[in-house]
């Protein structure tokens with residue numbers, strides 16, 4: 001049985017995923033093809049095309065798809081939001097050339113604001129555009145947004161029963177929701193609406209105060225926070241956050257008239273207008289105390305809320321395992337606070353915790369709850385789920401380049417040696433990672449023992465100089481570096497460094513003594529493992545700097561051509577590309 005999941009209505013982080021016989025076999029994000037980070041408002045034409053190619057390569061027929069899962073249930077939107085979503089989807093579809101406005105039946109459906117019918121038009125168009133035979137019946141099943149998040153975390157955790165925590169900007173109405181999950185049954189035990197329980201919207205509103213956009217800002221604030229201190233910003237913000245009050249683990253206390261607003265952002269804008277006017281600062285210049293103190297306050301409040309949410313769900317469910325998803329679950333620092341609080345003896349955070357993951361969760365949920373299948377529910381250890389690019393294609397791209405190159409196959413010790421000498425090397429192989437982190441298939445690597453590499457890599461990527469870089473290290477060496485770590489493959493859980501690490505690996509040592517690592521095993525990624533191992537054998541540090549392979553403002557490179565172009569334009573020294581080593585000089 002096959003279920004395809006995709007985002008509908010189209011918002012951001014558009015992703016197409018395929019569940020086949022209870023397993024996730026393919027997922028790719030539209031941003032990789034449009035080359036616009038987070039693919040805002042972009043229909044997933046590129047992703048569907050890659051999915052169809054993948055299916056044909058694996059003898060699967062797109063016409064055999066049993067159902068299409070959507071990551072929102074539009075019927076649960078407030079009416080006005082449903083209207084906006086319908087209108088927006090209609091015009092987006094028309095804008096992208098879907099012949100939707102020509103359909104005579106369309107307007108008979110308009111009064112019902114039926115977003116499923118628009119999704120069906122889109123599916124028909126995408127099949128036709130790709131010369132694919134249409135499935136006999138196009139079965140479209142919308143899934144409540146937070147259930148889709150919770151399902152993404154649960155079905156790939158390997159847990160039978162657990163507590164579930166979803167924190168994002170907002171779903172249809174909810175912003176934070178709590179679950180008890182047993183054998184694939186999801187019992188929602190509490191949800192806090194978007195107008196007073198959204199950590200995602202709190203982060204967005206605060207990002208604007210520092211001049212950042214809503215999708216990129218929160219991660220940057222998290223990186224900036226440790227440079228700040230407790231200040232008037234925290235004192236002001238704290239007044240609004242109620243912890244363990246009125247039966248809720250947390251909520252924002254603001255005039256009740258805003259609670260009914262259908263503009264979910266409004267209460268948070270009011271809060272932050274009280275906290276501070278917009279802070280003018282040069283994000284690439286000297287560190288700005290106001291900006292850092294403000295980021296500190298926002299992060300602190302987020303951590304207090306996440307911790308309280310964790311305690312609440314633990315108490316109500318009595319479970320000793322936790323799964324998490326939702327954009328706020330990308331806050332690796334808040335996750336760390338929860339981890340070190342030792343409330344749970346195992347935590348699984350879905351690697352694409354943002355809305356990219358909801359298409360996967362929705363598809364898994366439909367597979368089990370609507371089609372009667374059984375998800376395999378194995379703990380995923382890798383997310384190399386994108387399209388494949390064959391050796392022949394890579395060879396052609398390399399040979400057509402103007403750079404000096406040689407074939408080294410899997411002799412990746414040569415790469416480790418270049419990294420050891422201080423070179424900044426891009427690393428490209430296999431299927432792309434799903435989610436916002438590079439995990440050894442589309443990475444930039446550098447020597448963590450040289451402090452300079454931190455600033456050089458940030459400069460190449462157009463990142464603010466103060467933002468931390470993360471490490472990838474061999475799983476068996478995690479205890480050498482971190483306090484009480486566990487294997488964590490996805491870089492969304494921070495750990496505290498042990499003493500003395502600032503001197504040993506300064507390029508990945510953040511100012512508060514933390515890092516957001518990827519632990520790597522041989523089984524997960526042989527070449528990646530071997531390269532880090534070779535680096536360790538030469539330097540005694542079984543750890544490298546690993547950041548996503550992209551240029552400033554771009555999403556992760558996808559195709560071999562993207563990789564070569566970015567390598568050529570960026571200040572990199574060499575590139576390992578599926579067996580080839582390419583030199584800039």
Ligand SMILES: [Fe+2]
Nearest residue numbers: 168326327355
């Ligand atoms: Fe979400």
